[in-house]
Amino acid sequence: MKSPAKSFAARVRKLNQPGAAGRMTALVIPYAWLALFFLLPLLIVLKISVAESVMGIPPYEPLLRLAENATVQIHLTFSNFVLLLRDDMYVVAYLNSVKIAAISTLVSVVVGYSMAYGIVSSPLRWRYLLLMLIIIPFWTSFLIRIYAMIGFLKDNGLVNNLLMSLGVIDQPLAIMYTPLAVYIGIVYSYLPFMILPIYAALERTDPSLLEAASDLGARPWKAFLRVTLPLSMPGVVAGSLLVFIPAVGEFVIPELLGGLGSPMIGKVLWAEFFNNRDWPVASAVAVAMLALLVVPVMMFDRFASRYFRGRS
Amino acid sequence: MAVGAGGIQDKPWTDPKAQPFVRIQGVTKYFDDVAAVNGVDLNICRGEFFALLGASGCGKTTLLRMLAGFETPSAGKIFIDGVDMADIPPYRRPVNMMFQSYALFPHMTVGQNVAFGLQQEDVAKPEIAERVAEMLELVQIGELARRKPDQLSGGQRQRVALARALIKRPKLVLLDEPLGALDRKLREHTQFELVNIQEKLGMTFVIVTHDQEEAMTMASRVCVMNAGMVEQVGTPSEVYEYPNSRFVADFIGTANLFDGVVTSSTASETRVHSADLDGEIVVGGGGTAAVGATVSVMVRPEKIQVVPDGSPAPSFNTACGQVREIAYLGDMSVYHVELPSGKRIQLSRTNLLHTADTQISWDHTVRFEWHPANGILLVI
Numbered sequence: 001m002k003s004p005a006k007s008f009a010a011r012v013r014k015l016n017q018p019g020a021a022g023r024m025t026a027l028v029i030p031y032a033w034l035a036l037f038f039l040l041p042l043l044i045v046l047k048i049s050v051a052e053s054v055m056g057i058p059p060y061e062p063l064l065r066l067a068e069n070a071t072v073q074i075h076l077t078f079s080n081f082v083l084l085l086r087d088d089m090y091v092v093a094y095l096n097s098v099k100i101a102a103i104s105t106l107v108s109v110v111v112g113y114s115m116a117y118g119i120v121s122s123p124l125r126w127r128y129l130l131l132m133l134i135i136i137p138f139w140t141s142f143l144i145r146i147y148a149m150i151g152f153l154k155d156n157g158l159v160n161n162l163l164m165s166l167g168v169i170d171q172p173l174a175i176m177y178t179p180l181a182v183y184i185g186i187v188y189s190y191l192p193f194m195i196l197p198i199y200a201a202l203e204r205t206d207p208s209l210l211e212a213a214s215d216l217g218a219r220p221w222k223a224f225l226r227v228t229l230p231l232s233m234p235g236v237v238a239g240s241l242l243v244f245i246p247a248v249g250e251f252v253i254p255e256l257l258g259g260l261g262s263p264m265i266g267k268v269l270w271a272e273f274f275n276n277r278d279w280p281v282a283s284a285v286a287v288a289m290l291a292l293l294v295v296p297v298m299m300f301d302r303f304a305s306r307y308f309r310g311r312s
Numbered sequence: 313m314a315v316g317a318g319g320i321q322d323k324p325w326t327d328p329k330a331q332p333f334v335r336i337q338g339v340t341k342y343f344d345d346v347a348a349v350n351g352v353d354l355n356i357c358r359g360e361f362f363a364l365l366g367a368s369g370c371g372k373t374t375l376l377r378m379l380a381g382f383e384t385p386s387a388g389k390i391f392i393d394g395v396d397m398a399d400i401p402p403y404r405r406p407v408n409m410m411f412q413s414y415a416l417f418p419h420m421t422v423g424q425n426v427a428f429g430l431q432q433e434d435v436a437k438p439e440i441a442e443r444v445a446e447m448l449e450l451v452q453i454g455e456l457a458r459r460k461p462d463q464l465s466g467g468q469r470q471r472v473a474l475a476r477a478l479i480k481r482p483k484l485v486l487l488d489e490p491l492g493a494l495d496r497k498l499r500e501h502t503q504f505e506l507v508n509i510q511e512k513l514g515m516t517f518v519i520v521t522h523d524q525e526e527a528m529t530m531a532s533r534v535c536v537m538n539a540g541m542v543e544q545v546g547t548p549s550e551v552y553e554y555p556n557s558r559f560v561a562d563f564i565g566t567a568n569l570f571d572g573v574v575t576s577s578t579a580s581e582t583r584v585h586s587a588d589l590d591g592e593i594v595v596g597g598g599g600t601a602a603v604g605a606t607v608s609v610m611v612r613p614e615k616i617q618v619v620p621d622g623s624p625a626p627s628f629n630t631a632c633g634q635v636r637e638i639a640y641l642g643d644m645s646v647y648h649v650e651l652p653s654g655k656r657i658q659l660s661r662t663n664l665l666h667t668a669d670t671q672i673s674w675d676h677t678v679r680f681e682w683h684p685a686n687g688i689l690l691v692i
Contacts, residue, residue, distance in 0.1 A: 217404075217480070
């Protein structure tokens with residue numbers, strides 16, 4: 001199609017378009033990778049989740065079996081999923097995970113938004129340094145950082161020692177092995193994933209829009225609520241998904257910092273798999289968790305994309 | 313004193329007793345040691361359509377932003393309606409601005425954009441709806457109220473920005489290059505519309521533009537700025553016919569400038585000797601230049617006449633030259649004539665007949681002259 005009104009960007013796209021062979025290669029490689037290391041394992045997990053548990057190696061019954069009358073029989077059982085509903089523990093752990101993830105996300109939004117706003121408002125020569133400081137912790141392994149948190153939070157850790165030496169408290173606060181420690185750990189670990197998208201959204205906002213709001217009589221906080229905040233919502237939504245989804249399935253943080261009081265679904269899954277060696281139930285937990293997470297996330301995503309349609 | 317139909321004086325700035333509506337006193341603005349605006353004094357009257365005209369970087373936008381409150385003067389004072397604006401933030405000024413980029417809120421519809429200003433000050437909802445509808449009608453985009461800015465054309469966006477700046481009926485409306493993004497036809501049409509709206513609503517408009525035609529078409533007075541300073545303030549015809557400096561003469565329209573030395577100066581005329589011309593230059597009117605002073609004499613291209621062949625040669629304000637370039641503009645033609653001294657001048661003639669000017673062609677030698685009243689003496 002030749003059209004004189006074709007935009008410059010469209011023409012550049014046309015020029016950069018590789019041939020059919022190149023396009024195929026560019027598509028096949030990532031899809032093959034995803035099929036091999038994501039889809040296939042997922043199908044295996046799905047298969048195990050409908051298998052019967054047995055003592056042996058592997059610890060589950062095969063899906064297909066050759067019967068005595070020389071027919072292929074398919075063995076499916078949904079008892080593992082039934083168990084998830086029948087035993088409170090799974091539902092409680094799942095709801096608890098969602099609760100912890102939701103509260104952590106909320107705290108991350110408040111803290112992350114203030115930090116992103118602070119960075120955007122600071123002079124240009126400071127901005128990249130401040131952004132760098134957000135990213136630097138990634139240079140250390142996640143596991144080691146969580147271990148280091150123990151040193152902060154334990155009874156004779158940095159936080160308690162500091163507060164006691166300042167005379168704020170005379171008994172150490174019991175933070176370690178409580179839900180509070182889990183919240184601190186999750187917010188600390190995932191905060192950069194909240195800050196960066198919000199920062200990107202705030203930075204894109206045209207400063208003359210705020211001037212226009214002020215010119216039309218909006219006080220600074222009103223201009224923030226009516227202009228800055230709605231325009232940065234795509235960043236808040238992206239950040240919330242990036243924090244909420246991994247936080248629900250979080251295993252390391254509750255394992256190292258949390259107590260026995262509030263189990264998270266990731267821990268339950270781990271226990272089923274390694275302690276009980278019940279692979280089918282562990283797989284059923286994983287499948288159920290995926291299904292329960294994918295549905296709300298997809299709905300949220302659809303809502304968000306419709307809500308923000310037409311925004312630059 | 314002339315009084316207009318609406319009881320408003322046609323030229324309020326000529327009344328010495330009148331209180332200026334906007335008073336800018338010795339305003340200077342530094343950005344890192346560089347003075348963007350340098351010691352500007354201006355008085356703008358109520359109901360004026362006042363244009364700040366200058367090339368980019370002359371400080372006109374900075375001055376406008378100081379009126380809006382987005383920049384604070386480094387020195388000097390700004391009074392609007394008698395109130396010192398020093399400590400008044402933008403959201404409490406009786407001023408609304410139309411931004412060069414329009415700065416429309418992308419997440420709001422046209423109606424919400426226009427209503428925004430009224431929502432900031434407890435206007436009742438039915439009244440807001442009524443006034444928004446009325447304003448959208450005024451700028452002829454009533455049917456677009458539910459669209460979002462990215463669904464509008466450039467001209468429609470410009471109208472939304474204008475409606476948003478007018479909805480609060482501010483005492484002072486600031487317009488930063490309001491027509492800059494429109495194409496030529498639309499711009500010319502909108503210029504007159506803007507003036508009509510301003511007269512209808514009786515507000516004071518201050519417009520920033522780099523387009524001298526635009527300033528001349530719309531403004532009651534024009535302020536020509538250069539390097540942060542005011543060069544000249546006057547009506548469009550004043551700054552065109554009587555520029556007070558070489559800069560203004562050159563910036564507004566086309567100017568032929570003849571450098572020379574004053575040989576005599578009386579109450580009725582000043583005589584200047586210039587190496588570019590055959591005889592002396594005679595400039596009518598009282599001279600302000602001392603004998604021996606170096607001056608420039610400015611003559612506009614349309615005020616220079618071609619002397620027909622066979623007519624006796626005039627004794628002053630005249631020279632012969634060869635036609636080097638002809639620019640045919642339809643309604644008129646502009647001729648670039650090279651003088652024996654090597655200087656080039658421009659003269660223009662209205663094309664009154666279809667076949668006009670066939671007698672003047674490239675490399676023809678023409679003699680021209682101008683009336684003493686049409687020369688302007690500029691002291692260098």
